[in-house]
Amino acid sequence: MARDVRPQLLTILCYAAMMCLAIGVNLLPVFLTNIGATFGGQQPLSQEELGRLGAVTFAGLVAGIAVTGPLADRFGAKPFVLLANFLMVAGLAGIAMAGDYGALLITVFMLGLGAGMLDMILSPVVAALNPERRTAAMNWLHSYFCVGSVVTVLIGMTALALDIDWRIACVALILFPLGLIAAFAPMQFPALVTEGGRTPFTALLRRAWFLGALLAIFLGGATELGMAQWLPAYAEISLGFSPVVAASGLLFFSVAMALGRMVVGMLEDQVNPFAVLAVSAATSVILFLLGAFLQNPSLALLACIAAGFSGSSLWPTMLAVAADRYPDGGASMFAVLAAFGNAGGILMPWVVGVVGDMHDLHWGIATSAIAPLLMLPLVGVLFTSLRARRLLDA
Structure with missing residues (x-):
């Protein structure tokens, strides 16, 4: 059974999820050269092919933002927070297991889609949880995107320095969205609008x-x-x-x-x-x-x-x-x-x-x-x- 809304705990979990969003946005650039060498066969992937990976990731992010907004107003925030983290897990696992460039494109789109859903849904949830201090709460929320960016870059740099395969790093990072799924699952989320109804x-x-x-x-x-x-x-x-x-x-x-x-x-x-x-x-x-x-x-x-x-x-x-x-x-x-x-x-x-x-x-x-x-x-x-x-x- 879902528990009552717990604003402080749920706000902290949203901060952690913003770090997960940063993984989706920043992981690919860290390993781009290695990915190019892995999937290029005798010749590394071309600059256009590497650029296409970033473009597809961003396309997924934009799609996640566009789709989640109107649907979250109808069905609530919780399904999309959970789905976003599932997509992050699937994207990271798919990137690690991709056998060819086509499969890689599909999985980076999934990763971007999950990141876009998180990018869209976390802000209104935190705003609803903290109606008396929205400016503070929103700045704290988005600060954790920057923290997640730093952590992602440092993990990537460490893996490269220790000659750890980039696929292993992707698998290790799956633990983060998996943990968030477990943490969010029993939580009850606030309504994103007041009892007066949503402004069209x-x-x-x-x-x-x-x-x-x-x-x-x-x-x-x-x-x-x-x-x-x-x-x-x-x-x-x-x-x-x-x-x-x-x-x-x-x-x-x-x-x-x-x-x-x-x-x-x-x-x-x-x-x-x-x-x-x-x-x-x-x-x-x-x-x-x-x-x-x-x-x-x-x-x-x-x-x-x-x-x-x-x-x-x-x-x-x-x-x-x-x-x-x-x-x-x-x-x-x-x-x-x-x-x-x-x-x-x-x-x-x-x-x-x-x-x-x-x-x-x-x-x-x-x-x-x-x-x-x-x-x-x-x-x-x-x-x-x-x-x-x-x-x-x-």
Whole structure:
């Protein structure tokens, strides 16, 4: 029999599941070269074939987000949390046992699908469990994605250093989602909307404030992932660091992101979430420009790493303020917010590459500053609009 909802325990389990999501997103890049050698026969897999693996993983992630939102509103969160972890188990096992490239494509899609379901469903669950402290809880939740990224990279680096087969590492990681299935199974999950019923998604799309929130989280995703995707290449190509140091830059960037979200989480209700958004966006602009144009390569790299700290809270805090504004938006609202955030993460790395081809990566990284720069006035408009509405209601 299901137990009563236990908010603190279930919130902690969601934090752990966010680390599991990080495995799905970060495991493949760690072993990409080894996978290419394993499945390429006499010749390693081509760059296009390796790139296709990442594209298929992301396609699974997007599909998981798109499918889970409306279905979770109808059937509740628990079936999708359990299914997501089952898909993670199946994906990891399938990758470890795949005998050819076609089977590998199928299994990485499954892994991405499970990751996408977790990406979508964990935020509304934590928001429902913590209605009085959504900004703090959401930043803590997303900090564990960064922690999971660091742990995944460290496990992968350890396996490579000890010459452990990448398939064995995949099998070992299965224990994590299996443990989560066992932990989540007896838990009762909260309703994702209040007794007043869910606000129809079509109604949300007719509200200017919500459309502004979609644009804001798009810019937040662009701020976060533009730097994250290009930092190792920029550090190696433009700043002149070795591949090991360049890769370490991304590792420390993830650590900085985790710390930034934890700091906002520890602040609880001591600061206005819109102030957090404004300060984070403004600081990110400055650090992006310093990272792009400082003459000292070490200081430039430190500025890039620090940008992980400054921009870390943009995405989760926007989720929190949207949930505060529309507490009955349901899982569908979180799905479209996550989709827009990921869309920003798709666009900005491409823009950085285009500008890098036209000029160089210094200017490419500087271009990333456009996203947090545009976010500043938008945050002001959202805050002013919300404040005016509250005054009218009073």
